Amino acid sequence: MSLERPDSVDDAAVERTPDEIEALLGDLVVDRDDHLNAPGFVIRPDTVQETLRTLKEQAGYDHLSVVSAQEYENRYESIYHLKKYDDPTQEVSIVVPADKDHPVSESAEPVFRTADWHEREAYDLIGIEYDDHPDLRRILLPETWQGHPLSMDYDKDRPQIATLPAHANPLEEHHKDAESDTMFLNIGPHHPATHGVLHLKTVLDGEQVADVEPDIGYLHRSEEQMAQSGTYRHQIMPYPDRWDYISAGLLNEWAYARAAEDLADIEVPEYAQVIRTMGAEMCRIAAHMLALATFALDINGDFTATFMYAINDRERVQNLLEDLTGQRLMFNYFRLGGVVWDLPEPREEFFSKTRDFLDQLPESVEEYHNLITSNEVFQMRTIDTGILPPEVAKNYGATGPVARGSGVDYDLRRDDPYGYYDELDWDVVTEDGGDNFSRLLVRMREVEESAKIIEQCVDLLEDWPEDERNIQANVPRTLRPDDDTEIYRAVEGAKGELGIYIRADGTDKPARFKIRSPCFSNLQTLPEMANGEYIPDVIAALGSLDVVLGEVDR
Amino acid sequence: MGTAPAQLFPEFIVDTLGLDSVIGEVAASLVAAFVVGNIILAFTGVAGPWAKRKITAAFTDRIAVDRIGPYGLLIIPAAAVQLLAKELIIPEGVDRPSWDIAPILLPSSALLGFSVIPMGQLGPINLHLADPEVGFALVFAFASIASVSLVMAGYASNNKYSLLGGLRAVAQNLAYEIPLIVTAMSVVVFSGTLQMSGIVGAQTETLVTIAGVSIPSWYALVNPFAFVLFLTANMAEIGRNPFDIPEAPTEIVGGYQTEYSSAYFVLFYLGEFVHIFLGGAILAVTFLGGASGPGPESISFIWFVVKIWGFFLFTQWARAALPRVRIDQLIEIGWKGMLVLSFANLVLTAVIVGVIA
Incomplete structure (x- = not known):
């Protein structure tokens, strides 16, 4: 039924018990933090790439579903929710705590391309910084935003004043480039074909697209x-x-x-x-x-x-x-x-x-x-x-x-x-x-x-x-799931x-x-x-x- | 049918009113041109705000304008007032005066084309302004001026989408003008003249007679292959689906017209519609026997109207049904396909005409 990929070797399909995964990861695991849906392994913030690569290449966890990040009283935490495309019921969570004062964690982008945007979002909203990330910028909020809205010390009453220079066209200098003969074109945020407020920063070589970068966040509603x-x-x-x-x-x-x-x-x-x-x-x-x-x-x-x-x-x-x-x-x-x-x-x-x-x-x-x-x-x-x-x-x-x-x-x-x-x-x-x-x-x-x-x-x-x-079903009037x-x-x-x-x-x-x-x-x-x-x-x-x-x- | 071409419209005015001075002739010409121009503008006025909406609505299962006046017809004055009352926004950094000339050039070039089109007779009046010996070449020359206007608009707007639209317009017109004219030349080979009245006259002869009904030798029937080629190139020439690439609203937001508003916007739209009607008129003269049709000669103008509106309907049908090709695909079709086919058609026609005649 499922399409076997040439490199999805036997290892990938095998379902492993949590203990086997722990054995596979060896010293990388410093603690266990199981979730209701999957076993969770706590690792050090500088071993993210090694851990994910091991899981991807040796255990077949080839789907980084999402990166969720949050702040606790004593630490920051990123969770990499991994699955298999062949069998999404096999899940594993990689929990990466980061220091409360200097929340820095290694980026997973070199292993999973999808981590690029997910980590940018975590940086934007929570404030965790990702080492080795190719392009760690805000993604949903404007670049001039002060503070990280989902972090604990975020002051929502602080006025967000973007000064005039910040409003100046940030692309002006890209318009003319003596070296190349490309043209920069903003497609959107208001364009008939962007199906909403999406902004594509496009670099054109004649009619051909040399580079396109989606710029999102115009419809962010918290x-x-x-x-x-x-x-x-x-x-x-x-x-x-x-x-x-x-x-x-x-x-x-x-x-x-x-x-x-x-x-x-x-x-x-x-x-x-x-x-x-x-x-x-x-x-x-x-x-x-x-x-x-x-x-x-x-x-x-x-x-x-x-x-x-x-x-x-x-x-x-x-x-x-x-x-x-x-x-x-x-x-x-x-x-x-x-x-x-x-x-x-x-x-x-x-x-x-x-x-x-x-x-x-x-x-x-x-x-x-x-x-x-x-x-x-x-x-x-x-x-x-x-x-x-x-x-x-x-x-x-x-x-x-x-x-x-x-x-x-x-x-x-x-x-x-x-x-x-x-x-x-x-x-x-x-x-x-x-x-x-x-x-x-x-x-x-x-x-x-x-x-x-x-x-x-x-x-x-x-x-x-x-x-x-x-x-x-009979559901209690107030739900309070366990701490x-x-x-x-x-x-x-x-x-x-x-x-x-x-x-x-x-x-x-x-x-x-x-x-x-x-x-x-x-x-x-x-x-x-x-x-x-x-x-x-x-x-x-x-x-x-x-x-x-x-x-x-x- | 087949009678000698009636008096041209300006001469008719001169004769009827007895104005045989030079000033009289000039005045008569101006009056005649005024009448013909207004007929075309009236078509456009009906087509733009009303007929186009109704036709598109019919294709897409909708109702369209029906609130003001019978069948929503009063939307025409309403739209005119609304469009002209809008603010004319002149963006910073546009290159004037070419930015202002472009929207005037487009409709005038298309209107100019009608000066040599024989539009048929309405009562004693033959709606034909001029019939020079090179009329057929002239009409294509006039129609091509439109590309200049699009380039001017695209370049002068100081907008990247407009620039892309202008460039696309040039590329498209180069790729299609040549097959269009080469195909038209095959008609000249048949008729042996570049004079409009001659080309129309040559199509009045009987091709075959079936059950007592004589079928005229319209070139669409004599050479259907050339007709299809010409129709396709004509769609590209007037920039309608599947060749509406210079505008392509979902890609380059209207192309050369992105920065135009109010009266200039209206002029562009006017120009496009007149251009569609001119395309229909050229098609009618070249392949569909001009204004000829059953019934008395004196109402042949009605047949002409039917033919150009038929062409208009066809463009709207294509618009509702056909996807737009990509600019590189269009150029490929033009240079590698249409050009070769049109030359093949020309050579073949020349050989056939040479052997038979």
Whole structure:
């Protein structure tokens, strides 16, 4: 089922016990700090690269999912959450404490490229410095920002005054360069094809791209901090809808629900799981439809019919979601332990509407194939452009349709099952091209798989005995997970692996709430795809990544 | 049909009003040009704010303007007031006066093209301003001035997106003007004249007669291959999908027009629409028998209108349906594909005409 890579030697597939890993790491381990999801090993801050390299090369932990950082009373701490692309249930956490007065820790960037942005974010928000990092700058906040907002001594009342020189165009000196004949071009933050407020610092050689650097943070809304000041039971759930706000709401809510339910040991009734699965897949269809629509916009131009057709189909599924949740965009439908209410009455009407949608969906997908994927000009534009080789994709921690478009067979719905997915009959879609076309094709085929899942859920729900329709487990009014328990849990969001890391401190609010955004990691691959290509291909590559800036910046 | 070309429009005015002095002729010419120019501008006025929206909406399952007036038609004056009332923003560092000349040059070059187009008859009036012996060459020359305007706008705007748009416009026009004109030359080989009335006249002869209906020898029917070539090159010439590369809003944010607002913006749009209509007119004259069609000669202007609006509809259809090619792919198609095909077409036509005639 999974695509074996040539260098994924036997060692990689073998599942190791925590003690075996400890033996493998030997002297590198100074302590144990197990998390609920994975064994955790504490190492010295100057052995990060050695430890991660050993785990990557000798034990097959090839996926650095996320780097979460935080400050304690007596130390700083970075945690590297490692997984395997072949089997994401095999996890290991590498805990790196850093000195309270001089928080310096070795960078993991030479081992995992994806650590680049993750460590920049940790530096920006927490204040840990990473030695050997190629480019340790702020990433979400402006470069003139004073203080690190998630550190303990951060003074939020301190005025953030950026002086006039800081406002001067920082790029001026790059405009003219006597040595080279390249041209610097700002694409965004306001540009028709950046799909939000994204800024691409582009260096052009004629029409060709010599270098592109995404500059993010324009939509940073302190989502992590807001979650940290809400109570587990009710106050956090509305926020996930606002991360990936392009109709992927339920998928995001599930990420929080899964992490918090595992943290507080809550069992979700089977009936609620089926409803969750159905709703989540509806969201996936809506999200992929919008991705298709905007990609057509990028390739065809702004009067394309495909855009409106896809928006039309999204509207149909959006209506179903409205019937189910009562909301069109910010659903707030999941609760810890289940969902907020049962299917809308009359149930038959909802089922028949859903079936109508599923019946006409193949016809729509066929039309998109006629309109775009089978169009020669479209193929000319997208095939073999914006190539992301599978090894590079893994190195950057790419997930979701971006990774699957590069032939990386990784889907948490199957590989790390949750909800009702493992009871249903569906397939993980992969394409081997690694180009813009493959990523689009993956999304289009996933829409059909999602439709299969919804259909099976509808069948199940229709026949569900009336007295067993339990939509919520019994959950205490106030949740206070044990002090110093930590968990990292991920679900397959519309864009890829959407994970939540929570550290509980015995109160009813999380002490640290870290969001692993798939778009954040996926966007980091853009320079790999775009360098050397033409401007239109950069636009196409960005469109095929399908980033939502709300989720990138959080 | 097939009668001798009627009196040209200015001469008609002179004769009707009895103005046989030089001043009278000049005045008559100006009046005639004013009428023809306004007809085209009226088309553009309908096409830009209203027809284009309605057509695009029909292609994309929407309704578009329908609030003001019957079928939303009053959006036309509303849009005119709205666009002209906007502030004209002149960015710092633009290169004047070329920045100001460019938006004037584009619509005037396209309008100039209509001076030699035989637009057919409306009652006793033959809507044809001038019929010089080199009219056919002249119309392409006028149409090409548009590229100069785009380069001027792109360069004078002092904006990198505009510069890229201007450069793309040059590259695109070089790659497509040559196949366009070489293909047009194959028509001249058929007709044996560069005079517009001659080319139209040559297409009135009967090609075949099927069941009593005589099919005229429109060059689109005589040489469909050349017609397709010409149509493709024409789309690139007027810069419409799949060749709207100099503008490409999703890539270079409108290209050469990025920095233009208010009246200048309107002038650019006007110029583009007039250019589309001119493209349609050239296509009609060259391949679709000019203004000819069934029915009496005196209403042939209606057929001309149908043909150029048909072409306009075609460009909008392409816009809704076709992806945009990349600039390097476009140049490759132009130089490696179209140029070779157009020369092959020319040589073949010359051989066939030489053997038959």
